[in-house]
Amino acid sequence: MNTDRIHAANIPAHIGIIMDGNGRWAKKRGQLRTQGHLEGLSRAKAIVQTASDMGIRYLTLYAFSTENWKRAAEEVSFIMGLVKQYLRSEFAFFRKNHIRIRHAGDMETLPPDIAGEIRGVCAETAAFPGLQVVLALNYGGRNELVRAVKRIVQEHTAAEHITEGCIGARLDNPDVPDPDLIIRTAGEFRTSNFLLWEAAYAEYYISDKLWPDWSAEDLAEAIRAYGNRDRRFGGVQQ
Numbered sequence: 744m745n746t747d748r749i750h751a752a753n754i755p756a757h758i759g760i761i762m763d764g765n766g767r768w769a770k771k772r773g774q775l776r777t778q779g780h781l782e783g784l785s786r787a788k789a790i791v792q793t794a795s796d797m798g799i800r801y802l803t804l805y806a807f808s809t810e811n812w813k814r815a816a817e818e819v820s821f822i823m824g825l826v827k828q829y830l831r832s833e834f835a836f837f838r839k840n841h842i843r844i845r846h847a848g849d850m851e852t853l854p855p856d857i858a859g860e861i862r863g864v865c866a867e868t869a870a871f872p873g874l875q876v877v878l879a880l881n882y883g884g885r886n887e888l889v890r891a892v893k894r895i896v897q898e899h900t901a902a903e904h905i906t907e908g909c910i911g912a913r914l915d916n917p918d919v920p921d922p923d924l925i926i927r928t929a930g931e932f933r934t935s936n937f938l939l940w941e942a943a944y945a946e947y948y949i950s951d952k953l954w955p956d957w958s959a960e961d962l963a964e965a966i967r968a969y970g971n972r973d974r975r976f977g978g979v980q981q
């Protein structure tokens with residue numbers, strides 16, 4: 744991978760990826776959509792390794808949205824099975840690379856075995872000091888905000904105490920910094936309910952390539968493009 748032109752200061756602390764195009768990748772080859780997800784998982788593994796090697800601190804992967812339950816039951820259970828298998832079989836890899844696994848999304852409405860697997864790997868990797876991979880599974884930005892508001896109401900928070908900080912502190916991973924860069928593959932220009940609150944000042948990068956065709960070099964290219972952006976956070980250039 745050519746990382747020559749990436750200056751350390753230009754490496755984003757937190758990257759979010761909307762891994763889109765698995766179905767189209769499979770269809771182009773006359774294969775089942777599930778084959779696309781299998782290939783997508785293999786890309787996800789490779790990108791986690793690259794992100795870890797590059798020294799990225801946080802990587803949020805959008806693996807399954809709160810809307811994805813509308814898909815055929817076989818496809819849903821295939822994706823859930825892949826996630827379970829990935830979390831189980833990669834523990835040695837997480838330990839070797841000091842990778843911490845976290846979760847974003849609604850735990851309560853996940854199948855209990857998947858929720859249990861996620862809780863287990865999150866606990867077992869909690870002290871690992873390297874890359875933090877946030878698995879967005881059964882995640883929706885609106886759902887996350889609804890759950891945050893419920894907590895605020897349950898705590899009887901007075902209106903004058905409701906601030907951006909108060910809401911931010913009740914999101915799924917309050918200590919994870921907002922994403923700097925959000926990548927979407929397969930050429931779609933949509934946020935699809937991903938990190939709605941957290942992405943307020945994120946830079947977006949859209950790649951035409953389908954997720955199973957993505958490589959370490961594509962990640963490096965996205966980071967180079969990010970390094971050329973002028974981030975003003977609503978202010979003016981100094």
Ligand code: FPP
Nearest residue numbers: 762763764765766767783784787806826829
């Ligand atoms: C979007 O492509 C992809 C998904 C909804 C599933 C993504 C899941 C994985 C890559 C496997 C699990 C990942 C991890 C990190 C454990 P699509 O099916 O919407 O593609 P299409 O738009 O071409 O139909």
